[in-house]
Amino acid sequence: MTQFIGHGRIKIVERVIRNFGDFNELNKINVRRQLAHEIIGIAYGFFSPLKGFMTFNEVDSVVKEMRLPNGIIWPIPIVFDIDEVNGIKEGDTIGITYMGKPLAIMRVSEIYTYDKNYMAEKVYKTGDVKHPGVKRTLSYANKFIAGDIWLIREPKFNQPYADFWLTPLQHREMFERKGWKNIVAFQTRNVPHTAHEYLIKYAWFAANGKERVDEPKTGILVNVIIGEKRIGDYIDEAILLTHNALSKYGYISKRVHMLSFTLWDMRYAGPREAILHAITRSNLGCTHHIFGRDHAGVGNYYSPYEAHKIFDNIDEKDLLIKPIFLRENYYCPRCGSIENEMLCDHKDEMQVFSGSLIRSIILDEVKPTKTIMRPEVYDILIKTAKEYGFGSPFVTEEYLEKRIRIFE
Amino acid sequence: MKIYIWLSEELSKKLDELGLNYANEVLGGMKRIEIEVEDNIVNKILELLPYVKVDTSTTNSIELLPKSFKSEILKTMVEKRLEPKQALLEVIDALEKRINS
Known part of the structure; x- marks a missing residue:
């Protein structure tokens, strides 16, 4: 039940x-x-x-x-x-x-x-x-x-949104059907690179806790925020379809991956918004929520891990969801893998996945190495740009003016 | 101020084979050529390509340079075995002549 x-x-x-x-x-x-x-x-x-x-x-x-x-x-x-x-x-x-x-x-x-x-x-x-x-x-x-x-009139979502729209009750029914006891939410407004992927995977282990691993009892809900767009943001369709590509092409198994979205205009309230994200995802039935660096922040208004610290002052009983705090991932050339400061000591050699860096690679129309972005994710990004973004994976004035409606 | 040009894995290999090892590895095997440019060059680029963005706050680079402009720099490097800045200056020169002709 x-x-x-x-x-x-x-x-x-x-x-x-x-x-x-x-x-x-x-x-x-x-x-x-x-x-x-x-x-x-x-x-x-x-x-x-x-x-x-x-x-x-x-x-x-x-x-x-x-x-x-x-x-x-x-x-x-x-x-x-x-x-x-x-x-x-x-x-x-x-x-x-x-x-x-x-x-x-x-x-x-x-x-x-x-x-x-x-x-x-x-x-x-x-x-x-x-x-x-x-x-x-x-x-x-x-x-x-x-x-x-x-x-009084339920929204009818257009594609590709229709494939990923679920109400909170429908989320819970899906989780039950999949047999998931723990569900870890990942909040995003980005196209996934491998540092995101590993953040999600680390969180899966944390949320899985003492569960046996012979069959999946823990799932990941990638919940995209769909709302106000600003010039230069990734277009909504690209965010959804590239995250979908991660499981479609097996980089995160379909057995543990689900994708949906929430309609919300980000307020960029940093720590306060982190609490709101925890609340909305607990309403979806999630048991855990990933909070990384600069969660819901903007500019330098909040310190990088301020959205973690706010949970120190909140009683566990106040929320139905447990936060999972993760450090920023980076590529460590010495380890040859995605790491973070807690897990490797080669901080001096770290190569950071900054948004502006990834963006500049994409703007140069250069296919990233698979260490940075899965090739299928990049291909879908470019396809989506042509199909929905008037040639750009990033929001332009033309996109804002002519984009397909999310719902009717 | 800098101009950044990202290289695909294939092009990076080709430049290495030609001895044009000007790129630095920045992230997960991705290599990038960085060209330091003085104000007069920045101004010249802005004059020729007025839609580019000079980002002084985050990346300290000239953004939104067209793909064709960057490709031309790489092509000039390969064909004339030039270092990146010389190739850039040749491309600017050629573009200016084309626009003024």
Whole structure:
């Protein structure tokens, strides 16, 4: 029997109404992509126990205490900002549309304002507008509406997304079918190189713990974050299809590998975002979560392992998932293998897999050695660039303008 | 400021065979030629290829140089047995003549 207990030890309930008839009679708000993604996330239970967008008290408690008022740990405010109230009152049920089509309904419990500068400072530990999370927070409209939401039109995902979309409940059913008792989550927004692959493999051993190894009792969930794209990021299709190539071509056995995605705009909140990632993956049914160097960080706002340190102050009972902390992997020419500082003493000779280095190799259209990137992964990357990226594996203005829709 | 040119395994082998051992191994067997360029050369490149990006913050290199430009440098090195910087200057010269003709 699949267990549906999620974060906060509260049962995950899908908030989906499949035949809602009175939508046209409701006062409506059309939402931007970020809010549409969050509505879908809330409705399926990715953000359980949240049932909707946060009230003033919830936001205030999250900002100040990193907890919901009921004591459940929660690091980042999930808010619905609005420019014009347009006659909406507390107690109303409103219709929410996305790209002109019905998406959800919301029972408005509160309309409020909040000090956005304070919110940004507390969540991101900086008020610097160059921080993308701060910039996002300060760009919110001046009012927020809170209330429970229900999805009334389920998203129909386009390819290649459709192959990798699973709700939290579907994740758990899949894990049960595979016989996995432990599931270690790997969070990514990158095309995989071999240092990622070994990070995942090391974590598999850690999560497998005392389980016998005659048949797989531990699986890996590579969970891609699909959300806001910036020029120069890898295109979403490339991230999904290259990770899929790792198991398709046997570099990580299909017996222990699964790939899916979560709709979420990264806030780059470093340590706080690490907690959020732990929460969402625990809602998917994962038992362990990999945290590497600079997890969910940006620039120099957080120290390289700050997302590890925050777990020192969190009681194990607060989360249903165990963090697995890993050092950054590098290629050690002396060992002739992928290593890290904990496992080899040739730090002086290490060759680091920096993102800009890998990117420059790809931009030069040079096939990396298989020590760096699996040949099939590179081939899929180039194929995906042609098929979905208008010739580039990286986000361009053309991609942003013309990319295929993730869902209808 | 530098220009980086990554080499495929095949090309790296070929350059080694010709005695043009200018590349350094950077990561997992991947070799890269690094050409140090002075401001006047950077300015000349920007004039000829205005869409390139001069990254002074992270890589300290000229980025988004077209593949054809880098290939031309390698071809010139091989054909004329030149060291990378000389090959670069010849390619810039040829490009300038082509644009101005």
